[in-house]
Amino acid sequence: MTMSGIAFPSPRRRKRKQSGWRGLLYIAPAMALVTMFFVLPVLFTVWMSLHKWPLLGTPAWIGLGNYVRMVSDARFMTALGFTAHYTIIVTIAIFAVAFPLAIFVEKQRPLISVYRTIIFLPVVVGLASASLLWVWLANVDSGLFTPLMQRLGLTNGRINLLATFDAAFLTIIAMVVWKIAGFTMIILVTGLQAIPTELTEAARIDGAGRWQRFRYLTLPLMRRTMALALILSVTGSILAFDQFYIMTSGGPQNRMISVVYYIFNQSFVSFNLGYGAALSIALLAILVAISVVQLWLLKVGEDRP
């Protein structure tokens, strides 16, 4: 760099510097909010995680003790395993339902807004309310499913859907798909609608079949939308809590304890707030890692149009 460059900055450069400050000013409110409601709480959680922090009484510094304990905590590992199992199954189920629905409601056809509304309606119900509704639906005596199946002769006698792991798990998956698929569908529809019709037409003229058009045109152009839907779905599933807490209180014989449920139990049932904080930090790290891997796998952000 020349002397003149330092001593006499060019007017253009000064301008850029100025606009940098202005940009910072514009994002300052957002930064303040993020700092106050995300960064500070996370830092405080990190601070707590380094203590033995009972709900009542005084905290004591134990350094990395909580993290060491976590590695050999069998129940935490079980919770991680169950959450992974749940996330994989529920994400596949949501996409398997949402993608066909998106393709169905994307095209203009009679009564399409009615269909869209009906499919989207469960999304606006809170997850806790939806869980309570399904607890009733799945109730063995006064619910809907069990007596209905019995009447139709599908089952011999009354089956308690929430009493065995497989049936309860299936019920919860069905509930979550019913509740979430509409939301994923809306995201996918926006992606589908962003594909220019000229491209599809050109492909059709070139003689591409329906499957080929889907595989080589629609899917690649939907990549970014898919990434968004996938990340939202995976993150949401990893953070699942309400449905297990409300519908099965942790499931038959504790087999449905998700990671967040375990953190809740540690913090507010056993009152180990410090250990709960350490588990939360671990979960945050896992979520960030998974999201980064997903973005990388789907190559989002590499190619700009």
Next chain:
Amino acid sequence: MLKRLLAATTLAYGLGLSVASAETISMWVRTGIGDSFKEVVKAYNAKGEDKVELTEVPFSELVQKYATAIAGGQAPDALSLDLIYTPAFAAAGQLENLTDWAKSLPYFNSLSPSHVKLGTYEDKVYGLPLSVETSIFAWNKELYRKAGLDPEKAPKTWEEITANAEKIRALGDDTYGFYFSGGGCGGCMIFTFTPLVWGAGADILSADSKKATLDTPEMRKAVDIYRNLVAKDTVPAGSASDNGVNFLTFTNGRIGQQSIGAFAIGTLVTQHPEIDFGVTLIPGVDGKPSSFAGGDNFVVTKGTPKLETVKKFLEYIYSMDGQKMMAKYGSLPTRGDIAGEVLAGLDPRLKVGIEAIAVAKTPYTLQFNDLINSSNGPWATFINAAIFGDDVDGAFSNAQSEMQSIIDAGQ
């Protein structure tokens, strides 16, 4: 002149009194302990002096809600606390020391001893008995009659109960012989199921609460009895996932027999007069009866500015009126000196609840929530796995080792 002065004094006194007595204290009570406390509060508020504002908190969440409220400075003035938790909260320094006042009460020595014992920590009194309840066995006389059984004959053994359950189940689709909340309700099951092993002399914890002693021949026998009841289809399918919400299923009139609490006698008598039922002690696995002595302690949050008002309310509860009102709705008298008078003219079935006190036990451990009451704790899990699962041995060994590890971690 004198008259005027007197009038003025009276007026001033009246004003002063109304200012002082316009206080409202906030109190929490857990759900599922019947209506006795609610009714006492109603009667107290109707007197038009101080007011008690009652908040009902789900029984399974009371401890964490109260602990969180203390940490957040939002705790109620006083609380109806499951007596089992009094030592833990007193040890944490969150309760008001009531020793001097309590010992000045003329009837202090006749208050329910197990409650006072659990309410005392390091020789200071932090909790006083509010409600006393024992677990008992109830049967529906109407269904006994229909099934051709003698409605006045109380079953004495589990063989008898099982045989009766089968006969009642034979009555039809929606009529069942037995019920229990087996879906992760640790509190319900320690209350109704452990008397089976206690009666036979076994226990799930060692006397000093340092060892888990779950796997005993007595417990195996008790589990077998319940498994058999389930296998013979005498228990509704909903039992396997009932986390305590439907604990009082007996009140629907289609359950032949169930172990319930003495509080439920009050609920049944006052709210379900149509149900004709009898009560007896819960037989142990070898026929010797036992019971769980539970109930609530009255505790005061440390530093409440309304201590005097709270004391006045508690004195009302201990008065003859208060005790009678509590007993009418199923809480057994907490004052031994007037128990006979309080129960006079009330439902004779409450006497069974009193008899149960003599054979009853109360577990003492600071880790009650982690071990027993938590719906994801080892005891709740064990109940569901051992009674409804396929692997009884696995259920025993898992629960035994998990209980021990929780006890060890807490030392």
